[in-house]
Amino acid sequence: MPQLNPDPWFFTLMLSWAVFLTIIPTKVLAYVQPNEPALVDTNSHKFGSWNWPW
Structure with a gap:
């Protein structure tokens, strides 16, 4: 049976x-992510109420 002969396929397997x-x-x-996350100070944000125009 020729399918049991590993000679033609062994080189392909190793390669x-x-x-x-x-x-x-x-x-x-070597892959580098394009956007590295930056640390943000949570105390610098001022949260106010939204003034909806309706």
């Missing part, structure tokens, strides 16, 4: 795992 373990994690770890 795909080499790509998954070397290239993809470096690209994922």
